[in-house]
Amino acid sequence: xxxxxxxxxxxxxAWTAGSSPLYAAWAEGVxxxxxxxxxxxxxxxxxxxxxxxxxxxxxxxxxxxPFPR
Numbered sequence: 001x002x003x004x005x006x007x008x009x010x011x012x013x014a015w016t017a018g019s020s021p022l023y024a025a026w027a028e029g030v031x032x033x034x035x036x037x038x039x040x041x042x043x044x045x046x047x048x049x050x051x052x053x054x055x056x057x058x059x060x061x062x063x064x065x066p067f068p069r
Contacts, residue, residue, distance in 0.1 A: 001034040002041030005048060009037070012050040022064060023054055029067030 013027035027050050030036045040048045047053075063069070 002037040005037040005041045006031045008048070009040075009050055022066070023050070026050075026054055026067045033068070 009031035013024040017024040
């Protein structure tokens with residue numbers, strides 16, 4: 001598990017909990033998933049930003065389902 005990515009996504013979850021419960025839940029899910037944090041850790045810090053990762057997921061067709069769907 002990439003601990004830096006996990007911390008970044010936990011922080012994002014706390015920051016967005018009031019404005020975007022879905023993204024907050026996704027961020028918590030990612031933060032707890034070793035495979036996802038490792039994959040995101042291979043991206044540049046800019047590319048691995050939660051808002052960009054989630055926007056890209058939505059762009060390629062990810063629905064508004066709760067994590068881990």
